[in-house]
Amino acid sequence: MTTTAPVSFDIAALLPDGTHLIAGEWVPARSKAVLEVINPATGALLARVPRGTAEDIDDAVRAAEQALSAWRDTSPAVRGELLYRWAELVREHDDDINRLEAMEVGHPVGPSPIAARLTYLAGKADKVLGNTLPTRSPDMLGLTLREPYGVVGAIIPWNAPGPMTVFNTAAPIAAGNTVVLKPAEDAPLTALYLARLAQEAGIPPGVLNVVTGYGNEAGAALPAHPGIRKMSFTGSPATGTAVMEACARNLIPLQLELGGKSPQIVLPDADLTKAVPAIVRSIVMNSGQVCAAGSRVLVHPSLHDQLVTEVTDAFRTVRVGLWDQPVDMGPLINARQEKRVLDYLAIGREEGAEVVVGGGKLAGEPYENGYFVEPTLFDQVRPEMRIAQEEIFGPVLSVLTYEDEEEAVAIANGTRYGLTAAVWTQDIGRAVRLARRVQAGQIAVNTLGDGGPGGAIGAPFGGYKHSGFGRSMGTDYLEDWTQVKCVVINAG
Known part of the structure; x- marks a missing residue:
């Protein structure tokens, strides 16, 4: 850079x-x-x-x-x-x-x-x-x-x-x-x-x-x-x-x-030209240190390969650097948080997830004195894995697959959190059903801003379950x- x-x-x-x-x-x-x-x-x-x-x-x-x-x-x-x-x-x-x-x-x-x-x-x-x-x-x-x-x-x-x-x-x-x-x-x-x-x-x-x-x-x-x-x-x-x-x-x-472990449900008819940039932005914004970050992508097998390829290509173009530079992502906040994220990268590998891109600490100029971790994409993630259950609070994205709408809802609701969620589809009927069934305080359909639903003035923000109350x-x-x-x- x-x-x-x-x-x-x-x-x-x-x-x-x-x-x-x-x-x-x-x-x-x-x-x-x-x-x-x-x-x-x-x-x-x-x-x-x-x-x-x-x-x-x-x-x-x-x-x-x-x-x-x-x-x-x-x-x-x-x-x-x-x-x-x-x-x-x-x-x-x-x-x-x-x-x-x-x-x-x-x-x-x-x-x-x-x-x-x-x-x-x-x-x-x-x-x-x-x-x-x-x-x-x-x-x-x-x-x-x-x-x-x-x-x-x-x-x-x-x-x-x-x-x-x-x-x-x-x-x-x-x-x-x-x-x-x-x-x-x-x-x-x-x-x-x-x-x-x-x-x-x-x-x-x-x-x-x-x-x-x-x-x-x-x-x-x-x-x-x-x-x-x-x-x-x-x-x-x-x-x-x-x-x-x-x-x-x-x-x-x-x-x-x-906090949260927010799912992004990508249905077979999703427009990936809109979904992929939003998915990437949601997890690299503030280096993933956002409670509403969309850290789990739930994708139908018919779109899996295309989505992984496009997210991988986008991750490789993410500019990482200092706050006063024309970059997309900066460092983690401190050494403790850096160790936490790096530990989760090791845990993901141990659990059998595949690192598609990223996976480590950035080195060399200008990163040597800061807490910089690469944007990382895990594929072949299972719902029970720790990287799919626990809030990492870093630029780490997990891809999971589902076979039908029932399984998508079960995976989306299958963590202790319920802060935000996103649904990507051109079928408004399915969007309404999923918006009602997913347990989260905010549901975004075909949009994502500031890590969570954007565009509504005066929108209430808060979570279900262990994401809090109020x-x-x-x-x-x-x-x-x-x-x-x-x-x-x-x-x-």
Whole structure:
């Protein structure tokens, strides 16, 4: 691959070094300890952030509690205006945000949905409605109010810190809650920069607090804090279980998104000119580190050879490199994730799957200092194999075959996950049947965007089974951050 000189980018100009945001102030951790944020493509130090602990989480929760009363009583229209201003600032600084996220995550610079999603949520702020209730007497009035929970917490992963920050803070803020956000230790910079822009937009001190640190320190302290009234978590099932246990001890509700093993069902009449590019894009986007990645292709034998050939040819043209280069795919996030993916490549071979293309770590310039793994296609995969059952979270695609629609549905539903799925066919009747029968929170027919169904504005996102529960970004998403109060007035 031909490379050019890296783009110069000054992170220190965007963020105060070694600080996170509590009560509107950029402060170090109570312990003064820091974490190093590393560029996964080069191994270079990007920045240092606080190594927050339970003490910092407590400070942030107390700041959110102090800000709650005034923010809860702020007009929803005003809350919406402030979110609009936040969205405007995100648009103004879109280039900085995209580059910052690309550097800390490792993916190529590309278009971001952040400003659009913020604008959407801003427009919903004054449209959270209650109901009037029938009464037994004309002298009585019954109604419901939707009120914020109070101080809420969010823990987000490293694979898409920009969108995840917005999804997990803007909606609860719009609904009148105050928020404590704990970003992933591998990629906290985008979240901190978005919080800085929220400050500049006029969102009051304490409404949005960001505490950086390790998951087993700051992260574990957040759902365990008695001041938190609701949580959202996106990450692995194992960590999600721990978060859920902490929430259960405090009797607070929780929204979970825990990954997937998404099937792409290719029927005999599928248009491969549309299906193959989408299948490839879904698994190489962000190096396969996407919860909605279509990591299993279920293909009828009549199309098997053609599909494998075309996907193989497409994989061989995938450009892999640094974030500031014209590439399609970057590195994995860290050495631990690289080892995980490489271990699964070995497991697939041991189980008897055939490596058609890829299958190893990239070497030489410019890969030697980063965590680069080849886009890999496994063929002859059986449904019970681990590479067909477990979320790899890397650029690894498995091809399985089925004989009829019943078997396709059984294989598609035959994992513990149920996040997204895709169906490729020109028979709308079969598409409707499969869309109803496949167990997933989102079904795409002849389309795929951002790793999952694309094209629908305000589409809810969330999973079945071990992929979690609750939905984000739907038309009623703000209501999920409110609780219902019934009021009955006797005026007689």
